[in-house]
Amino acid sequence: MSTTTSEMAVVAPNLESTPITQAAHAPQVEDESMSSEDEMPLKKINGAGAGQKRAGGGGSSSSSGDDKPLSKKPRVSNGGATASRKRRIIASDSDESDAGPSVKKEPVPTPKANGVSKPRSSNAKKVTPPSDSDLSEDERPLAKKKATPNGKATPNGNGGSNGKAKPKAKKPVTSGSESESESSPEESSEDEKPLAKKKVAAKPRKSAGSAVATPAAKKKTTMVKAESDSEVDDVPLAKGKGSKGKTKAEEKKPVVKKEKKVKEEEEDEDKYKWWEQQEAMGNGEVKWTTFEHNAVLFPPPYVPLPKSVKMKYDGVPLTLPPESEEVAGFFGAMIETDHARDAKFRENFFRDFKAVLEQYPPKEDVKVKSLEKCDFKPMFEHFEREKEKKKAMTKDEKKAIKEAKDEMEAPYVFAMVDGRKEKVGNFRAEPPGLFRGRGEHPKKGTLKHRLRPEDIVLNIGKDAPIPKPNIPGEWKGIQHDNTVTWLAYWKENVNGNAKYVFLSAGSSWKGQSDRAKFEKARDLIKHVDKIRKDYTEDLKSKVMADRQRATALYFIDRLALRAGNEKGEDEADTVGCCSLRYEHVTLSPPNKVIFDFLGKDSMRFHQEVEVDHQVFKNIKLFKAEPKKKGDDLFDRLTTTLLNKHLNGMMPGLTAKVFRTYNASWTFQQQLKNTPKNGTVAEKIAAYNTANRDVAILCNHQKTVSKGFEASFAKAGDKIRALKYQRMKLRLQLFSLDPKIKKKKPELAEDESDLDDEFFERHESDLLERALDAAKKKFEKENMKLEEEGQKKKGKPDLDERLKEIKAEFKELKKERKSKKVEPRKGATEEKLLEQIAKMDERIATARVQLEDRDKLKDVALGTSKINYIDPRLTVAWAKKYDVPLEKLFSKTLREKFPWAEAEADAKWVF
DNA sequence: GCCCAGACTTAGTAGAATGGAC
DNA sequence: GTCCATTCTACTAAGTCTGGGC
Numbered sequence: 024m025s026t027t028t029s030e031m032a033v034v035a036p037n038l039e040s041t042p043i044t045q046a047a048h049a050p051q052v053e054d055e056s057m058s059s060e061d062e063m064p065l066k067k068i069n070g071a072g073a074g075q076k077r078a079g080g081g082g083s084s085s086s087s088g089d090d091k092p093l094s095k096k097p098r099v100s101n102g103g104a105t106a107s108r109k110r111r112i113i114a115s116d117s118d119e120s121d122a123g124p125s126v127k128k129e130p131v132p133t134p135k136a137n138g139v140s141k142p143r144s145s146n147a148k149k150v151t152p153p154s155d156s157d158l159s160e161d162e163r164p165l166a167k168k169k170a171t172p173n174g175k176a177t178p179n180g181n182g183g184s185n186g187k188a189k190p191k192a193k194k195p196v197t198s199g200s201e202s203e204s205e206s207s208p209e210e211s212s213e214d215e216k217p218l219a220k221k222k223v224a225a226k227p228r229k230s231a232g233s234a235v236a237t238p239a240a241k242k243k244t245t246m247v248k249a250e251s252d253s254e255v256d257d258v259p260l261a262k263g264k265g266s267k268g269k270t271k272a273e274e275k276k277p278v279v280k281k282e283k284k285v286k287e288e289e290e291d292e293d294k295y296k297w298w299e300q301q302e303a304m305g306n307g308e309v310k311w312t313t314f315e316h317n318a319v320l321f322p323p324p325y326v327p328l329p330k331s332v333k334m335k336y337d338g339v340p341l342t343l344p345p346e347s348e349e350v351a352g353f354f355g356a357m358i359e360t361d362h363a364r365d366a367k368f369r370e371n372f373f374r375d376f377k378a379v380l381e382q383y384p385p386k387e388d389v390k391v392k393s394l395e396k397c398d399f400k401p402m403f404e405h406f407e408r409e410k411e412k413k414k415a416m417t418k419d420e421k422k423a424i425k426e427a428k429d430e431m432e433a434p435y436v437f438a439m440v441d442g443r444k445e446k447v448g449n450f451r452a453e454p455p456g457l458f459r460g461r462g463e464h465p466k467k468g469t470l471k472h473r474l475r476p477e478d479i480v481l482n483i484g485k486d487a488p489i490p491k492p493n494i495p496g497e498w499k500g501i502q503h504d505n506t507v508t509w510l511a512y513w514k515e516n517v518n519g520n521a522k523y524v525f526l527s528a529g530s531s532w533k534g535q536s537d538r539a540k541f542e543k544a545r546d547l548i549k550h551v552d553k554i555r556k557d558y559t560e561d562l563k564s565k566v567m568a569d570r571q572r573a574t575a576l577y578f579i580d581r582l583a584l585r586a587g588n589e590k591g592e593d594e595a596d597t598v599g600c601c602s603l604r605y606e607h608v609t610l611s612p613p614n615k616v617i618f619d620f621l622g623k624d625s626m627r628f629h630q631e632v633e634v635d636h637q638v639f640k641n642i643k644l645f646k647a648e649p650k651k652k653g654d655d656l657f658d659r660l661t662t663t664l665l666n667k668h669l670n671g672m673m674p675g676l677t678a679k680v681f682r683t684y685n686a687s688w689t690f691q692q693q694l695k696n697t698p699k700n701g702t703v704a705e706k707i708a709a710y711n712t713a714n715r716d717v718a719i720l721c722n723h724q725k726t727v728s729k730g731f732e733a734s735f736a737k738a739g740d741k742i743r744a745l746k747y748q749r750m751k752l753r754l755q756l757f758s759l760d761p762k763i764k765k766k767k768p769e770l771a772e773d774e775s776d777l778d779d780e781f782f783e784r785h786e787s788d789l790l791e792r793a794l795d796a797a798k799k800k801f802e803k804e805n806m807k808l809e810e811e812g813q814k815k816k817g818k819p820d821l822d823e824r825l826k827e828i829k830a831e832f833k834e835l836k837k838e839r840k841s842k843k844v845e846p847r848k849g850a851t852e853e854k855l856l857e858q859i860a861k862m863d864e865r866i867a868t869a870r871v872q873l874e875d876r877d878k879l880k881d882v883a884l885g886t887s888k889i890n891y892i893d894p895r896l897t898v899a900w901a902k903k904y905d906v907p908l909e910k911l912f913s914k915t916l917r918e919k920f921p922w923a924e925a926e927a928d929a930k931w932v933f
Numbered sequence: 934g935c936c937c938a939g940a941c942t943t944a945g946t947a948g949a950a951t952g953g954a955c
Numbered sequence: 956g957t958c959c960a961t962t963c964t965a966c967t968a969a970g971t972c973t974g975g976g977c
Contacts, residue, residue: 453967461968507940521939586971623970624944666972679971725945883945890943913963
């Protein structure tokens with residue numbers, strides 16, 4: 024189903040779909056009369072969407088309340104399958120005064136879990152709108168001269184209204200709607216020259232293996248070369264398997280289940296509850312005193328394929344040495360994927376494959392020169408057969424394999440930190456393969472080498488036994504740095520990036536860090552009013568750098584954009600706020616900005632948003648000549664500068680805190696739509712809707728699954744099948760009582776969405792199924808007769824039955840065409856009406872579910888739940904609405920957030 | 934002040950596990 | 956019990972941010 028421009032459900036307080044004129048009364052002044060936080064309108068600016076109805080009615084509510092976070096945002100799925108959606112983030116346009124997005128009502132004090140009331144942002148005071156003089160100041164040109172691309176000043180073009188000197192704007196490059204020709208870049212007192220930051224050149228990274236140890240290690244720790252005769256820790260750190268090791272069969276046995284429960288409870292008691300320990304909450308430069316672990320588990324060595332499985336070159340089967348066969352197999356396993364069809368991926372793979380072939384050539388005297396002539400199909404088919412074999416294994420076989428695997432991995436599953444057992448995250452060394460870079464990554468398809476102990480540096484306690492690698496070799500190095508949390512480190516060969524082994528997400532280190540992150544976001548609540556007020560003022564600053572910073576901050580706050588560090592040439596061309604370029608932003612007067620760029624993971628961010636007039640003006644200024652495609656929009660801003668500024672406003676504040684803050688805040692607001700008296704399912708639906716709103720805000724996308732179209736169409740057919748049944752019920756009713764059409768005219772209406780094509784297809788499906796069922800029944804009956812030693816029925820019996828069925832379906836068709844259906848046996852008007860009502864309910868439910876599926880098809884809910892939404896909100900909500908937490912958090916999430924479960928009660932607020 | 938490495942968080946995806954319909 | 960769709964988990968790529976070196 025293709026989606027064209029569609030209005031997103033409003034999630035955030037500041038977005039709305041109402042025209043700007045309706046939303047005009049920006050929250051300049053707090054509405055002191057506002058009632059409790061729960062009743063507060065989602066303040067600000069735009070409030071109109073589904074969640075923001077409060078702003079709609081009288082309009083006045085739009086200006087107050089809690090618009091702190093910006094919420095909802097429409098998004099476009101990657102690749103343009105979904106058209107851009109409009110979004111407003113402007114507060115007010117009734118005047119030029121920039122009520123700013125940030126003015127808001129003072130939230131009620133937030134009782135913290137520890138019982139101490141946390142002061143919330145104070146904004147009871149009125150915010151004074153900019154005076155006329157401010158405005159006139161603003162209108163004054165910032166710069167008299169325009170800069171040329173080479174940095175030389177040129178006479179500024181001017182024009183525009185009010186006789187102000189404004190530069191002539193170049194024609195919009197990307198959009199016909201953009202009318203920058205009228206633009207008048209105000210002159211900056213200091214610097215109107217675009218500095219045009221250049222893309223960072225490819226980092227001259229050291230190749231993997233060149234470093235002996237991390238600089239930090241060099242500095243802070245004693246680095247010791249691993250010795251071959253180092254003490255071997257033969258005793259597994261883990262006492263047993265993780266819970267994962269338990270089989271389904273075991274779980275089903277009540278006794279085992281009980282034992283398991285007792286064990287879990289005991290383990291639970293054993294667990295380190297760091298959130299109860301005051302000292303554990305400190306900022307802690309020193310992370311550990313003693314640290315033991317078994318490092319990483321290397322994958323098993325390559326096992327050559329059966330001799331009969333060979334790739335072909337130009338039709339000739341090649342006998343490859345294991346080294347080159349393994350690489351061929353990496354590609355062979357992928358030939359049906361998009362990667363293998365991607366030109367860059369193929370190019371990089373083939374370059375590396377050829378290099379390996381140089382060293383390990385095929386036995387046959389064949390020179391592999393073209394990837395097109397390579398036929399990996401025999402390999403692919405072999406892998407498929409292996410998969411099938413694995414799938415076809417018995418339960419016991421699968422169980423035995425799993426047990427063996429668990430046993431082998433057991434020593435690596437846990438580490439000991441200061442005497443406590445902590446789960447390790449990614450203890451398996453990454454196996455070799457082909458680099459699956461995302462988007463247009465220039466290195467995708469490159470061969471990732473097999474890791475050896477010589478590639479890996481360990482970080483471990485001084486007195487801990489040095490683990491022995493599970494394959495021959497010696498560790499690259501050993502260090503004892505207790506200020507970091509990683510267990511092992513290596514540099515991968517493709518990009519020269521560092522890779523680390525850390526403890527799992529459920530460990531105390533990660534938990535503490537997570538909690539601190541959310542506490543910081545909550546701390547921002549106290550500062551956000553001031554920050555918004557400041558950046559709103561700075562939108563008009565005469566200093567170009569400040570004006571750019573304010574504008575970027577406006578986007579980070581309002582649109583939840585990422586900071587946007589600079590990237591190298593050897594990476595995919597993706598951007599964030601500070602690295603936006605000229606071509607990523609298009610203006611559409613009077614106040615719309617269209618963003619279209621690739622963000623993290625090459626996910627497309629495509630939104631049309633209404634912005635504050637001053638922001639619109641600023642973008643026009645930042646895009647003014649001589650800037651051109653390829654130049655930085657914010658040429659005087661870097662993430663470092665931005666974060667330095669933020670840190671000055673609140674210690675520890677960085678750009679990314681806004682995402683956490685806005686996500687959690689939005690979620691909290693949206694949860695207010697939970698139906699208090701609804702069923703658990705309805706409450707969970709409200710929870711998921713709030714979750715979805717946050718995911719949309721953060722632009723968390725997923726690929727629409729391959730089978731979605733078909734599955735969606737099938738579900739649509741299921742609904743039509745229900746309608747078909749409803750139609751038959753109606754027609755029976757009319758036969759029973761022709762007058763009912765007049766008594767209940769709504770029943771006289773035909774079901775929507777049913778046409779002859781569907782009828783034919785559906786009836787033929789039904790017939791097919793009925794015939795199959797009859798055949799199966801016949802066979803079953805015969806088997807039974809045979810078992811009982813009786814004479815089996817013959818084919819004529821079956822044929823007779825099939826003939827009857829066909830006749831029945833013929834009759835059905837006739838009934839449908841004549842619109843006259845004989846009432847079935849026992850049918851009464853009352854019963855039929857009841858059945859129709861039930862059918863209506865089923866149809867409505869199915870339709871809602873279908874719509875929901877469509878809305879969620881490209882939205883990833885997990886990321887925001889895992890990283891951005893304070894888990895205490897979920898815990899509190901579950902308690903408040905009496906919804907079992909396990910319906911909201913999977914096992915791993917509960918393991919990740921035990922501190923939230925302990926801390927939040929039903930009244931907890933963000 | 935810039936550049937870069939280092940350390941850590943955030944992200945989408947593949948494949949396994951689970952669960953519901955038939 | 957099987958099939959199919961959905962959910963969960965593991966994996967690892969791709970970000971952010973800090974701080975050291977020059």
